[in-house]
Amino acid sequence: xxxxxxxxxxxxxxxxxxxxxxxxxxxxxxxxxxxxxxxxxxxxxxxxxxxxxxxxxxxxxxxxxxxxxxxxxxxxxxxxxxxxxxxxxxxxxxxxxxxxxxxxxx
Amino acid sequence: xxxxxxxxxxxxxxxxxxxxxxxxxxxxxxxxxxxxxxxxxxxxxxxxxxxxxxxxxxxxxxxxxxxxxxxxxxxxxxxxxxxxxxxxxxxxxxxxxxxxxxxxxxxxxxxxxxxxxxxxxxxxxxxxxxxxxxxxxxxxxxxxxxxxxxxxxxxxxxxxxxxxxxxxxxxxxxxxxxxxxxxx
Numbered sequence: 001x002x003x004x005x006x007x008x009x010x011x012x013x014x015x016x017x018x019x020x021x022x023x024x025x026x027x028x029x030x031x032x033x034x035x036x037x038x039x040x041x042x043x044x045x046x047x048x049x050x051x052x053x054x055x056x057x058x059x060x061x062x063x064x065x066x067x068x069x070x071x072x073x074x075x076x077x078x079x080x081x082x083x084x085x086x087x088x089x090x091x092x093x094x095x096x097x098x099x100x101x102x103x104x105x106x
Numbered sequence: 107x108x109x110x111x112x113x114x115x116x117x118x119x120x121x122x123x124x125x126x127x128x129x130x131x132x133x134x135x136x137x138x139x140x141x142x143x144x145x146x147x148x149x150x151x152x153x154x155x156x157x158x159x160x161x162x163x164x165x166x167x168x169x170x171x172x173x174x175x176x177x178x179x180x181x182x183x184x185x186x187x188x189x190x191x192x193x194x195x196x197x198x199x200x201x202x203x204x205x206x207x208x209x210x211x212x213x214x215x216x217x218x219x220x221x222x223x224x225x226x227x228x229x230x231x232x233x234x235x236x237x238x239x240x241x242x243x244x245x246x247x248x249x250x251x252x253x254x255x256x257x258x259x260x261x262x263x264x265x266x267x268x269x270x271x272x273x274x275x276x277x278x279x280x281x282x283x284x285x286x287x288x289x290x
Contacts, residue, residue: 003238003240004240005238005239005240006234006235006238006240007130008167008171008236009234009238010231010234011134011167012228013138013227013231013234014137014141014165015137015141015160015164016226016230017223017224017226017227018141018144018145018223019132019141019145019155019171020219020222020223020226021132021144021145021146021219021220021222021223022144022146022153022218023217024215024218024223024256025145025146025211025215025219025221026211027211028150028199029155030150030192030195030196030199031150033150033192033195034144034150034154034157034192035144035145035154036189037157037184037192038141038144038145038157038160039164041160041161041211043142043169044164044176044180045164045168048168048171048172048176049167049171049172050235052171052172052173052245053171053240053241053245054240054241057111057187058245058246058248058252059248059252059253060256061174061255062173062175062176062193062248062253063256063257063261064218064261065178066179066220067264067265069179069180069183069184070232070268070271071268071271072183072184072188073183073186073272074189074271074272074275074276075275076187076188076191076192077191077275077276077279078258078275078278078279079195080192080194080195080247080279080283081278081279081280081282081283082279083199084195084198084199084282084283085282086284087198087199091234093199
């Protein structure tokens, strides 16, 4: 029987891989935001699995994941605001189009 | 792996294991299918639904890990709040139908994405399989009081820092999204 910790760690790794796949293959900022959430979820899952299935402190692991969730909320809010500002200025959120520093196109 | 919820059913040990592994398989299927849709779907609303399905699967895994509080937090924060936020982001941006996301990425981009996804799999996968040894004991439910008192005693510094980060992020995003409206 495979150890449960291995299974949980592999699923967290899978979330990491899926997040990276989406993060690079997406063309827009909104799609990249979705992929980043996948990455953060994998991080939380691996921390909780490592805390619950080893002698490490359970409370510490759960708190770490709650902190990750808080950070994810803050990050999503900020990125939403940035997306709105970028959309106002460039009329698009495609990453390839965002190649301007101040006024001069690169 | 067998969580305490299944223990309460007073079934024999083997049945616990079978039920737990069935539940695990179900959640992992949710995670994989939802994650694939979230990462690859060309329509962003569909990707968002895939993301919500993945969040549900991860919440189920938290339940199997005997941390029901985290599962509820996952549902509240991720499915409840972050999905709505991303939906706002999709709606506020011109992104429907023939949006930029509809065109397929270039060959170089696809290669890069595959390399980025496969490298951690190839690096960490064998490491995890060869070097992980967890305890054989079942995970126990941590009393909520222990988490709460930890938050206010030993881990108070990260707690306060997270509050500051959240405050700064919220004020910053309100400021960013608002200023142009006053000038017009």
